[in-house]
Amino acid sequence: MNDTASPKTFLPYGRQQIDAEDEQAVLDVLRGDWLTTGPAVDAYEEAFADRVGAQHAVACSSGTAGLHMAAIAIGLDFGDVVVVPSVTFLATANAVRYVNADVLFADVDPETGLVGAEQIARAIAGLSEGTVKAIFPVHLTGHTVDIASLRSAFPHLAMVEDACHALGGEYDAGKGMVPVGSCPLGGITMFSTHPVKTIATGEGGVLTTNSQVLANRLRWARNHGMVREPERFQNRVMGFENGEAAPWYYEMHLPGYNYRLSDVNAALGLSQLRKLDRFVARRRALRQRYAERIDALGPHVAMQKVAQGCNPAWHLAVALIDFAALGTTRTAVMNALRDRGIGTQVHYIPVHRQPYYAKRYGPLNLPGADAYYARCLSLPLFPAMEESDVDRVVDELADVLKL
Numbered sequence: 001m002n003d004t005a006s007p008k009t010f011l012p013y014g015r016q017q018i019d020a021e022d023e024q025a026v027l028d029v030l031r032g033d034w035l036t037t038g039p040a041v042d043a044y045e046e047a048f049a050d051r052v053g054a055q056h057a058v059a060c061s062s063g064t065a066g067l068h069m070a071a072i073a074i075g076l077d078f079g080d081v082v083v084v085p086s087v088t089f090l091a092t093a094n095a096v097r098y099v100n101a102d103v104l105f106a107d108v109d110p111e112t113g114l115v116g117a118e119q120i121a122r123a124i125a126g127l128s129e130g131t132v133k134a135i136f137p138v139h140l141t142g143h144t145v146d147i148a149s150l151r152s153a154f155p156h157l158a159m160v161e162d163a164c165h166a167l168g169g170e171y172d173a174g175k176g177m178v179p180v181g182s183c184p185l186g187g188i189t190m191f192s193t194h195p196v197k198t199i200a201t202g203e204g205g206v207l208t209t210n211s212q213v214l215a216n217r218l219r220w221a222r223n224h225g226m227v228r229e230p231e232r233f234q235n236r237v238m239g240f241e242n243g244e245a246a247p248w249y250y251e252m253h254l255p256g257y258n259y260r261l262s263d264v265n266a267a268l269g270l271s272q273l274r275k276l277d278r279f280v281a282r283r284r285a286l287r288q289r290y291a292e293r294i295d296a297l298g299p300h301v302a303m304q305k306v307a308q309g310c311n312p313a314w315h316l317a318v319a320l321i322d323f324a325a326l327g328t329t330r331t332a333v334m335n336a337l338r339d340r341g342i343g344t345q346v347h348y349i350p351v352h353r354q355p356y357y358a359k360r361y362g363p364l365n366l367p368g369a370d371a372y373y374a375r376c377l378s379l380p381l382f383p384a385m386e387e388s389d390v391d392r393v394v395d396e397l398a399d400v401l402k403l
């Protein structure tokens, strides 16, 4: 297999990069004793925590599972309300519903796609105090929400950062640049390692936190709510014989799930993590090339505006295009690009527009989300691309748009 995308190959909007080292790492696990709950998971978690500068990393079976675990860990329950930006993947909102809490959709900045303190304040306005329990900010496309301003505007709300797009990036949370995932202001940060994300494990997710209490709860939620540490046993009579801990004994303290990551996936993740810096550097260079070329296409086409206060690790290269002003539609442009071997995607349909949520919460007026959605188009971005691939995409785009 060729790692480099040749001029004729189809360019999807994103794809993984797997090399011989990754293959060997997986093979080593397949030939070993542990396919799951083994040393590869521990090594992956340790390396991940180290890389993002967090005390704890908890690997899990998907980003969605991770969000559900986080919702459990912060204690969300029936009737609680969680603020979620409308421009995100379905899973960010759905995790709130899994624990019977309700979603309060916030608007986003129409140019960056990010939620901010102002939009959250507008969403919350009028609700009685104590109703809203948490915020799930989303670091959309790889640049980051200003979490320091959220923390100071809403000091009592729990925070779960959806950083699926932002692994390898840095942000300033008040004390200079720190890695995304280091949880500088507390809470939990969640990552996905689905193949379109920055590192791939097939399916997979990782949660990071600096709180021992939250890390324990995340591990319970991941593994049936089971406790195996004798010092935590609640039933001393059943857990001990003659003062000795019973070797078979375990206790269930909450109804958890099986959200474990296998050692096969973890080994791939550990191997991929070693390449993270290279992947991020490639993504930055390619996104830079897009910015130079796209911004020269005239007034109706621009790259998504970049948020201040961060050093983004780009997951997506998003152009904002005024299709109507150019006398076309997004459907026509996407189909024409696909016929020319270029895959594009839309990230995302505002979640408040989904029939399930529209039925539950009625029509909402979120003009920033609608304006961002109307113009966004994710262009191919993955580390095997060359600058010449970017030029090919922009040339074809300009041609399709008759610019």
Ligand SMILES: *Cc1c(COP(=O)(O)O)cnc(C)c1O
Pocket (backbone or CB within 6 Å): 062, 063, 064, 065, 088, 089, 091, 092, 138, 162, 164, 165, 192, 193, 194, 203, 204, 205
């Ligand atoms: C990918 C993604 C998820 C879900 O992650 P999975 O691993 O696919 O379950 C959640 N939120 C965002 C923003 C994502 O991009």
